[in-house]
Amino acid sequence: MTDFPLTWLYAPGDRPAVVAKALVSGADVVVVDLEDAVAPGRKAYARAATAELLRDPQPVPVHVRVNALCGPWAEADLAAVAPAPGLSGLRLPKVSSASEVVRVARRALSAHGGVLPLYALLESALAVERAHAVAAAHPALRGIAIGETDLRADLGVRDDAGLDWSRSRVVVAARAAGLAPPAQSVHPDIRDLEGLAASCAHGRALGFLGRAAIHPRQLPVIERAYLPGEEEIEQAEAIVKAAATEQGAQALPDGRFVDAAVVAAAQRTLSLARRR
Structure with missing residues (x-):
């Protein structure tokens, strides 16, 4: 892996066998998801299983997407996983202010015993408007990205092109804050590899670098799209x-x-x- 990860593979935290497969999938970063991929009744189990996994170092960087910071589960998520020695980063969903990043950074620094890289997901119109303030909020923040499903719903966008302004806004905000180029949001149809390749080409033209995935079959398509010719x-x-x-x-x-x-x-x- 270079200094620029290209593939970020999500795996549900309540399915340890799927996480184990993700760790050997070839993804640059595995993101264990405690949020959207886990039903409310499975949150506690996902949290405990993820904390157990991260007691030991892993073969690739492992990030955890905690639950929404304003919701009922985020505090327990942070308490369980932030101290884990095998944790390489935290992904923070539905961030809409710099103060949220600062609060988590201070807590994570105390719990982890050092700087823990944070990644903010911008999933609302307000978050996109505040993209640079979020991106520059704290030195522990290493990246921002768009959560396109929620943003699409918030904006009422019906056509994919309707997200391009927001995408460019986040690319510019990341650069202005001295962060790495953002990775693209997931392509939800795991069978549509041609559509994925075309979408990656468009994202690359907009200034993105790499992409989140929800299935290992998407990884080689993303990598090919983002490697230089x-x-x-x-x-x-x-x-x-x-x-x-x-x-x-x-x-x-x-x-x-x-x-x-x-x-x-x-x-x-x-x-x-x-x-x-």
């Missing part, structure tokens, strides 16, 4: 080579303009290319 790699190599021999902004022989931001993007491309 041969022409991209050649262009990136030329940019990095030119930057190593010249100082400041410059123009390449083919007319492309190169400055620090372009070089950084080229370096990211080469980092991703090492996965090929």
Whole structure:
């Protein structure tokens, strides 16, 4: 795995056998879900099973999506999993303010004994409007992303293109706060691999990097969509080579303009290319 994860596979916390399969699926990050994938009557079991799993280090980074911070289960989720040594990050659903991030960051820091990476999911119109404030809320916050199902319902959007402004808003907010590019929201139809590939291509064009998945069969499609092609790699190599021999902004022989931001993007491309 590079410094830029491309695949984030969700697995329901109340199904340990499914979580075990996710851990060997090839996903860059496994997200154990205590929220939407778990029925109310199974919350306590999912929480206990996840805490038990995370008593030990895992073969890949494991994040936990806790329940909504304003709901009845979040406090118990945080108390159970935040201290776990096998936990690599917390995903916070339905975040709509910077203060929520700060509160969880302080609690997680105390419980985990060090900085625990946090990822905020923006799932409402208010959250999207406050995207930069959330993204810049605390140093422990390492990423933001959209929860598109809830956002679609909140906005009353009927066509997928109706989410593009919100998507771009979150991409810009992440960049402005110095965070990594967001990962795309899940593609809910696990059989529609062609649609997934097309959606990933669109997301990549908007500035996303990688995608959450709900089934292992989606992982290779996401990875292929987000890996650079041969022409991209050649262009990136030329940019990095030119930057190593010249100082400041410059123009390449083919007319492309190169400055620090372009070089950084080229370096990211080469980092991703090492996965090929």
